[in-house]
Amino acid sequence: xxxxFRPALTLFVLLSVVTGIVYPLAVTGIAKVLFPDAAExxxxxxxxxxxxxxLIGQNFTDPKYFWGRPSATGPMPYNASASSGSNQGxxxxxxxxxxxxxxxxxxxxxxxxxxxxxxxxxxxxGSGLDPQISPAAARWQAPRVARVRGLxxxxxxxxxxxxxxxxxxxxxxxxxVNVLALNLALDRLAKP
Amino acid sequence: MTTHAWLLLGAxxxxxxxxxxxxxxxxxxxxxxxxxxxxxxxxIESLLYRIGGVRRDEEMGWLKYALxxxxxxxxxxxxVYALQRLxxxxxxxxxxxxxxxxxxxxxTAVSFVTNTNWQGYGGxxxxxxxxxxxxxxxxxxxxxxxxxxxxxxxxRGFARHTAKTIGNAWVDLTRITLYVLLPISLVYAxxxxxxxxxxxxxxxxDVTTVEATRYDAPKLDAAGQPIKDDKxxxxxxxxxxxxxxxxxxxVASQEAIKMLGTNxxxxxxxxxxxxYENPTPLANFxxxxxIFLIPAALTLTFGRxxxxxxxxxxxxxxxxxxxxxxxxxxMSFEHQGNPLLANLGADMSVGNMEGKETRFGIADSGLFAxxxxxxxxxxxxxxxxxxxxLGGFVPLWNMMLGEVVxxxxxxxxxxxxxxxxxxxxxxxxxIGRTPEYLGKKIEAYEMKMVSIAxxxxxxxxxxxxxxxVMVPAGVAGIANPGAHGxxxxxxxxxxxxxxxxxxxxxLSANTxxxxxxxxxxxxxxxxxxxxxVLALAGALAAKKRITASAGTMPTHGPLFxxxxxxxxxxxxxxxxxPALALGPVVEHLMLGSAH
Numbered sequence: 001x002x003x004x005f006r007p008a009l010t011l012f013v014l015l016s017v018v019t020g021i022v023y024p025l026a027v028t029g030i031a032k033v034l035f036p037d038a039a040e041x042x043x044x045x046x047x048x049x050x051x052x053x054x055l056i057g058q059n060f061t062d063p064k065y066f067w068g069r070p071s072a073t074g075p076m077p078y079n080a081s082a083s084s085g086s087n088q089g090x091x092x093x094x095x096x097x098x099x100x101x102x103x104x105x106x107x108x109x110x111x112x113x114x115x116x117x118x119x120x121x122x123x124x125x126g127s128g129l130d131p132q133i134s135p136a137a138a139r140w141q142a143p144r145v146a147r148v149r150g151l152x153x154x155x156x157x158x159x160x161x162x163x164x165x166x167x168x169x170x171x172x173x174x175x176x177v178n179v180l181a182l183n184l185a186l187d188r189l190a191k192p
Numbered sequence: 193m194t195t196h197a198w199l200l201l202g203a204x205x206x207x208x209x210x211x212x213x214x215x216x217x218x219x220x221x222x223x224x225x226x227x228x229x230x231x232x233x234x235x236i237e238s239l240l241y242r243i244g245g246v247r248r249d250e251e252m253g254w255l256k257y258a259l260x261x262x263x264x265x266x267x268x269x270x271x272v273y274a275l276q277r278l279x280x281x282x283x284x285x286x287x288x289x290x291x292x293x294x295x296x297x298x299x300t301a302v303s304f305v306t307n308t309n310w311q312g313y314g315g316x317x318x319x320x321x322x323x324x325x326x327x328x329x330x331x332x333x334x335x336x337x338x339x340x341x342x343x344x345x346x347x348r349g350f351a352r353h354t355a356k357t358i359g360n361a362w363v364d365l366t367r368i369t370l371y372v373l374l375p376i377s378l379v380y381a382x383x384x385x386x387x388x389x390x391x392x393x394x395x396x397x398d399v400t401t402v403e404a405t406r407y408d409a410p411k412l413d414a415a416g417q418p419i420k421d422d423k424x425x426x427x428x429x430x431x432x433x434x435x436x437x438x439x440x441x442x443v444a445s446q447e448a449i450k451m452l453g454t455n456x457x458x459x460x461x462x463x464x465x466x467x468y469e470n471p472t473p474l475a476n477f478x479x480x481x482x483i484f485l486i487p488a489a490l491t492l493t494f495g496r497x498x499x500x501x502x503x504x505x506x507x508x509x510x511x512x513x514x515x516x517x518x519x520x521x522x523m524s525f526e527h528q529g530n531p532l533l534a535n536l537g538a539d540m541s542v543g544n545m546e547g548k549e550t551r552f553g554i555a556d557s558g559l560f561a562x563x564x565x566x567x568x569x570x571x572x573x574x575x576x577x578x579x580x581x582l583g584g585f586v587p588l589w590n591m592m593l594g595e596v597v598x599x600x601x602x603x604x605x606x607x608x609x610x611x612x613x614x615x616x617x618x619x620x621x622x623i624g625r626t627p628e629y630l631g632k633k634i635e636a637y638e639m640k641m642v643s644i645a646x647x648x649x650x651x652x653x654x655x656x657x658x659x660x661v662m663v664p665a666g667v668a669g670i671a672n673p674g675a676h677g678x679x680x681x682x683x684x685x686x687x688x689x690x691x692x693x694x695x696x697x698x699l700s701a702n703t704x705x706x707x708x709x710x711x712x713x714x715x716x717x718x719x720x721x722x723x724x725v726l727a728l729a730g731a732l733a734a735k736k737r738i739t740a741s742a743g744t745m746p747t748h749g750p751l752f753x754x755x756x757x758x759x760x761x762x763x764x765x766x767x768x769x770p771a772l773a774l775g776p777v778v779e780h781l782m783l784g785s786a787h
Contacts (some may be wrong), residue, residue: 004256007362008263010244012334015369016271020330023374024445028392031385031444039391041438041468043399050399053438055388055467059405069550076407081396081437082317083462085547085575087698089676090530091783095546095578099533116539119529123538123546126465126557126574132550134542171199173473174553183402 044184052180056080057131060183063109064148066133066141068179069120070102073128086124099123110144132176135164149190159185197523197555204477204559205512208484212508215485216492222371223344223364223493229371240366251357254730257345258723260361261338265305265719268331272301275327276319285320286395292318299707304328306718307335307600309450309457309570309693310684310710312702316439316460321393328457329446333377336453336486337368339602342722343490344368346606347497349729350630353737358729372486373453380482381448388471391444398435406432443468451482454600456570456693464560464573465549473551476573480560483569487511487598490605498630502748507608510756514597515566518590523558525583532786544583547575558583565590568600570693577672577680577696581780584696588683588776591690593764594649600691606725608756610645612747613638613728615759619745629747631737638731641724648720650767652689652713657682657771665705671698675782679775684710689717 031039042054052058057068059078071077072086088095102122107113118137138160146156163182166175221227230237241248252260276292279285292300296312303310304327313319319328341364348358385391408428410418419427443459447469450457464470470479488508495504529540543554552560557574564571565587576587590597596607613629617639620627627634660666660681670677680696687694688710695701701710746752 004260004263007244007246008260008267011240011246011362011366012264012267012271014240014243015334015366016326016330019333019369019374019449020326023378024325024329024442026378027381027385027445027448028442030382031391034382035385038388039385039444040394041390041392041397041440042388042471043397050397052399052401052436055471056436056438057467058401058403058436060403061406062403065403075409076405076433078405078436081439082314083439083460083466084314085462085465085578085697087575087577087671087696088546089577089584089672089679089696089698089779090532090544090546090580091674091676091779091786092672096532096536099538100536103537116537119533119538119540119542119545120550121538122533123544123548126547126549126572127460127462127467129462129467130549130551131467134550136539167196168473171196171203172477173551173556176550180402187402 044180046184051184054178054181055131056129058180060179063144065183065186066138066145066179067121068133069125069130070098070123071128072124078129080129083127083129085126085128110141113140113143115140131180132178135160135175135177138177138182145186149186151189155189159189193520193524193527194555197527197558200555200559201516201519204480205516208481208488211485212488213492215489216504217496219372219489220493220496222367224497230367233370237366237370241362244362246360246362248360248363251360253356254345254358254726257358257361258726261342261722261726262719264334264361264365265338268334269301269305272304272327272331273297275323276300279320279323282320282322284322284393286393287320289318289320295704295707296702299711302711302714303693304331304455304457305335306691306714307339307453307455307568307603308688308691308714308718309455310688310695310714311457311693312707314461315458316441321441324446324459325442329449332446332449332453332455332457333369333373334365336373336449336455336601337365339600340368340486340490341365341602342725343602343606343609346609346725346729347494349732350632351498352733353735355733358726358733373449377445377448377452380452380478381444383478384444384447384475387475388467389444389447389475390440390468391442392440393442394440396440397438399438400434401436404432404434405436406430439468451479451569451571452486454483454487454567454569456564458571464571465575470573473556476552476556476560479571480563483563483567483571484598486601487567487604490602494605494609500748503630506748506753507605507612507756510753511597511608513753514593514757514760515562518566518586518597519559519562522562522583522586523555525580525586526554526558528580530580531783544578544580547578549573561587562590565692565694566593566595566597566599568595568603568690568692570687572694575697576683576694577698581776581783584679585772585776585780587694588679588686589764589772591686591692592768593760594646595690595692596760603691607645607721610642610725610728611760611763612756613642614646614763615752615755616745616747617642618759619755625743628738628744631740632732632735633738638728641728641731644724645721645728646763649689649717652717653685654767654771656685656689656709656713659709660685660706663705665703669700669703669706671700675775675778679779682771682775685713688713691718
């Protein structure tokens, strides 16, 4: 045992320094040179002030904006310092109640929209910070946003298309629309 | 399953199998002390040995090797425990995170040292940057290194004959860390930053959101305690905040080794579902590849070191076949949306999106869930607790196979080789011959070690689950009512004892009861297997090599692959079918009747 103790302790300390200090500092240094914007959180700056991150969703409830995925973070939705999903099982009555309330709210927001509501608008995301919705979920909301803002649906659809990303490399992930970016573009459209 | 899902699975397999062989041979060279990397890193390596008093040519018998591994890991556990208990007074804590409670610190220390990375805490609301990088990320490296060197020792047991030693634990740990884990992680981490993973030491950033967030918060009295009404319910008030606080940290460096070392412990609570940990589908694909990368490569390291690549390919084939079946199952089950929600009027044609991210959708989430639970990784990019009953059955069953289908780095292959010994033993019984594997006679002592290694985990899982469902402290943690609540507990102990670390995360496990019991399950689920595996290695190394005769069963053909799969599935099924029947199976039947 005694002959093992010295190598155990010294190697543990030295390998900790290499993997726990030198390595993360090296990554930080390289990242700062190559990808400074991403390393700092992909922030969106409007008029010199940070208004959010391209990667982190925000809570929208105003009918003039597109709404994102329901968020299960606490105490407020889209809490970016306490990410979380709902963890509700498929048979949990609480899940059913929550989805029903979301469907009712969406229907009330646009009684004239009779198409079935895309599922991602009524189910909570895994992180509670999902920045994106499906193109179908954006199109479902387009008539409402157009009406409230006094725009034509064609203008809004064009904006949705411009903010739609396809599958990465044609294969990976799903098509999606960044909600915050789309809403900021809408606001810019309003004040030329 | 959709065409897209098939293509995704196909692309994944092709790339994985293409990179497995070169990496496997590289690892074999490193562990045998050859190659360019060792010449480049030689001076640093020699310096480490000089300071540590390591004589690199002095090899160890299995017992000394095991003691070295245990001592090294015990030191790691102490360090991670201490860092958490003292973090408030240590540097790199811009959010002034409080010291972590003793039971949670114990649980997390054991969890990261055993490569489990079960997380009772939420990263961004609990851990300082120093604890994350110097405690947790270091163990991500060292626990991965531990797993790999144990399987290398076992492979030497097969490759050597009439030998007293199985290698030098210090040299093995150092080499695998410096020449394999560290360089791959460095490149990988930089790639992740390029995709959007953050890497900084800033305080959390407040941004002014486009729309203010209104929410109900509990009303507090003057003493800061929540006010309750006559019925004992908390009184809430409507409040509004104009800002969003973005959690920051050195994420990319930790993320890389989290996946590469099949650790799985997220920097953030939402793990690889968090956009700052896993921002794009490409990052997600690479994360999935990096989970299976080393486990797949090690099968060919094995083939190389025992001098017959076909032996490695046979093991890899058995793993791959089982993986494809489970991946197809998980993706198919999740592609079927929740019928109860469809009844409410939502369009569920996409599949079950509760707990999933838009950018990944069903296919990338189902595939990730399969990979992370077959490998003992435990990172998640979607919330398994919200999977459909059969969709959640798959990750649970994957872990119950014993984490041998690819499995954790090193642990997967030594687990599979233990099953291979079991398979030739069963075959030997059937034809009445002394079983042999790779020229080594399998006798009573070896079978005892194999039995211990196979039976320790089910014992921990089933006893732990039984205790938890019987005592109030265990039942109190359940989040979902009915059969799903039982599944949450079963999943927790399966995950802990198999050193996976994923969760049906609704379970409130950050309590003294769960922290202690799961901590014990993780420790013995890890070292209760490592010690008999090293004993097996020692016994095999000491044996003479016998030459294959006409009566020897070949262990590189399709017959052996089928036999191996049969053994793994049979042992898993015999151990767990009753428990599974009470959880996901009942839930699925209830879904049918509720619908």
